[in-house]
Amino acid sequence: MTDFDFSTAMVRSGCRILVVFGIGDGSVIGEAAEFPFDHIYGIEPSHHQAIVTAFKQAENQKITVIHGKGARGWGQVSPEIPAETPVLFLFGGATAESDKAAVAATRDMVRDLVWVRD
Amino acid sequence: MLAGIAIDAAGRQHPLTCTFNAGAFRPGEIFDSANCPPARYLIEIGRRLLEVCPTAEKLVIANPLLPMTAERLAGWIPQLPPGDAPFILSDRASFPLLYILPRRLFDAERFLLLLSACDGVADRRLLSRFAGVEAERVGVSSFDVGDFPISSVTGWFMGRGRQEMLRALALQALETIEARPDDWRSLPFAAYLPYHAGSLLMLNVAARQVSNGLFDKVVACASYRDIVETASGGLEPVWLRLPWLPRDNSVGELDYVIHALKRLGPEIRHSHFFGFLRYSRLYDWTPFHLIDQMKFALGHSMKSEEDTVHGAPPAVRSRAALPPQPLRLLFHLAGGWKLKSYRTDHAAAVFTALRALGCEISVVDQPSLERYGARSVASDSTALLTEAVKAHHIFIAVDSFPHHFVRHVLGWPTIGLFANTKPCNSDAKQGDDYRAVVGALPCNPCGANGRCPVLGAEDCANFARPEQVVSAILTMARTLYGFTETM
Numbered sequence: 001m002t003d004f005d006f007s008t009a010m011v012r013s014g015c016r017i018l019v020v021f022g023i024g025d026g027s028v029i030g031e032a033a034e035f036p037f038d039h040i041y042g043i044e045p046s047h048h049q050a051i052v053t054a055f056k057q058a059e060n061q062k063i064t065v066i067h068g069k070g071a072r073g074w075g076q077v078s079p080e081i082p083a084e085t086p087v088l089f090l091f092g093g094a095t096a097e098s099d100k101a102a103v104a105a106t107r108d109m110v111r112d113l114v115w116v117r118d
Numbered sequence: 119m120l121a122g123i124a125i126d127a128a129g130r131q132h133p134l135t136c137t138f139n140a141g142a143f144r145p146g147e148i149f150d151s152a153n154c155p156p157a158r159y160l161i162e163i164g165r166r167l168l169e170v171c172p173t174a175e176k177l178v179i180a181n182p183l184l185p186m187t188a189e190r191l192a193g194w195i196p197q198l199p200p201g202d203a204p205f206i207l208s209d210r211a212s213f214p215l216l217y218i219l220p221r222r223l224f225d226a227e228r229f230l231l232l233l234s235a236c237d238g239v240a241d242r243r244l245l246s247r248f249a250g251v252e253a254e255r256v257g258v259s260s261f262d263v264g265d266f267p268i269s270s271v272t273g274w275f276m277g278r279g280r281q282e283m284l285r286a287l288a289l290q291a292l293e294t295i296e297a298r299p300d301d302w303r304s305l306p307f308a309a310y311l312p313y314h315a316g317s318l319l320m321l322n323v324a325a326r327q328v329s330n331g332l333f334d335k336v337v338a339c340a341s342y343r344d345i346v347e348t349a350s351g352g353l354e355p356v357w358l359r360l361p362w363l364p365r366d367n368s369v370g371e372l373d374y375v376i377h378a379l380k381r382l383g384p385e386i387r388h389s390h391f392f393g394f395l396r397y398s399r400l401y402d403w404t405p406f407h408l409i410d411q412m413k414f415a416l417g418h419s420m421k422s423e424e425d426t427v428h429g430a431p432p433a434v435r436s437r438a439a440l441p442p443q444p445l446r447l448l449f450h451l452a453g454g455w456k457l458k459s460y461r462t463d464h465a466a467a468v469f470t471a472l473r474a475l476g477c478e479i480s481v482v483d484q485p486s487l488e489r490y491g492a493r494s495v496a497s498d499s500t501a502l503l504t505e506a507v508k509a510h511h512i513f514i515a516v517d518s519f520p521h522h523f524v525r526h527v528l529g530w531p532t533i534g535l536f537a538n539t540k541p542c543n544s545d546a547k548q549g550d551d552y553r554a555v556v557g558a559l560p561c562n563p564c565g566a567n568g569r570c571p572v573l574g575a576e577d578c579a580n581f582a583r584p585e586q587v588v589s590a591i592l593t594m595a596r597t598l599y600g601f602t603e604t605m
Contacts, residue, residue: 055377059381068341076340076341
């Protein structure tokens, strides 16, 4: 189990879409899949890790794993999310700030909820 | 060797033995395409047999994976069963040796593309569906092909893993037919090609030149939407929302195809047939361009040199509307794998020489080269790449997607830098506005990716030397743009 309270976040902010930067071993995405998100995007810079997690979740059409970094990864996700739809963003690691900046460059994040992992 | 025998109404046999075309386009040769599964060759042999004997009632076709002559094939033909039910003669383990097919199956030839050519049990079930009558398979108990080699003497790349992929798609086709008993004959065919940017581009460029081909759609990775939007060949994309297959073999292709089918989901799986268009033959065996190999895979018979990239004028040609000075040059020097990338010290030498002659240098997505006087420009989409290219006179690039896109889609003046791959597989027609430069080492093509199998280095020694690259650039600039050097 991770420390994220997805249920409360969904209720308080109305977020039905989750975007995770840096999916690691995929455990956060796996846990989030138990909650009623409309869609979960995982953006992972490691190609191998992205494939492994994508294979695990292959039959879950509500999860999309993307291999990419920062703006490049976000660029594949952003066309699928309407600007007015609130999103729960989960950033983490050394690239958290640059990933967040990449999103903010193309999206008004005022309705979004942002979590940053240590 | 590829072999078949047409049998007419009187029972007369009309034999045909073909070889793989190595560039001569002689009668009796069939185009060599690495992207074609054996079943595509079965279709082509059938077409040739019907040219030899248009009134044929049955076609006996040797498994294209086997190096068979018509004479030898004739000796394998069993007592033909009455009626027009399809028949497979297989070895003890059900590996097909030959197919006997009623001519009518060639009226809807693309269904034959679904045959695995390695599993006689699955193929018999498929042929039963196609023909509407129960097909027969007889195994020769005294004969066993054994393990088919990973690479065969006739150029097949068809080890056990590859055979399992073809089998998986054949079984998928059976599942689809069973799920759609009333309308499966009207379902679209999708080319299975969720691989890399270059192969998707080549397929789309090829599709522009093939009308009434075997395929309606293409299964492609969703991350390549921009490529299909910019260079569509008319095949409707079926987007696969999976990361593309890593090049480092850390994920097996069989594993990938199984998960790809899962990912597509039952709705897509049961409303399409899938044809495998990644390599079934050795990529560097054939002398033909990948675009031409894709054209054959899509159904074009590719019978003359005029059908090819090298034998026909470029489909698109364009050039910069810029003053000749300063000469603006855009380089792409980092390929999809290490040995395709141009050495940094050689790049530095090229840049230094060209800047001394008054040229302006840009590089695609390589800030590390800015220390040598180049400006790095972002090009992580085809739109950005196009914008960057159009601001430069000449594009100079290694054997990778940007090279192929710029030359075959934009028609821009290009110099190709080849090293461990054969230029003829992915260059363009030579001319004033296109030139491929490569070294002369006999080890090309080596087939390696990350490290030289001879010297052990991470760089390929077969790139043209800096002075040759500079010379090629200046020659093109003078010819196309009237450029003159300033010192």
